[in-house]
Amino acid sequence: MASLSVSLVSAEQEVWSGEASLVVAKTVIGEIGFMAGHEPVLAILAAGEVRITREDGTKVVANAQDGFLSMADNEVTIVAGTAALIA
Numbered sequence: 001m002a003s004l005s006v007s008l009v010s011a012e013q014e015v016w017s018g019e020a021s022l023v024v025a026k027t028v029i030g031e032i033g034f035m036a037g038h039e040p041v042l043a044i045l046a047a048g049e050v051r052i053t054r055e056d057g058t059k060v061v062a063n064a065q066d067g068f069l070s071m072a073d074n075e076v077t078i079v080a081g082t083a084a085l086i087a
Helices: none
Strands: 005-011 013-027 030-034 042-056 059-070 075-085
Touching: 005 042, 013 059, 013 075, 030 042, 042 075
Parallel strands: 005 075
Antiparallel strands: 005 013, 013 030, 013 042, 042 059, 059 075
């Protein structure tokens, strides 16, 4: 099964990167989820949780705000002004 290559960065540092099966984030028009094969997307990030499900089923949760996210070719990039892991 194909996976996503995920990178979550803040203005100061890389917060998390790795492979995942699902990424869910909040945008200014609502929550969006990504799985492998999703159509390309560019969206403005809203303040809220970014939930990442690793391929082994474990979860990574971060708070992020003030930025954007993009999805293309099974790569999800989330660039936030501020972001921090909470779980």
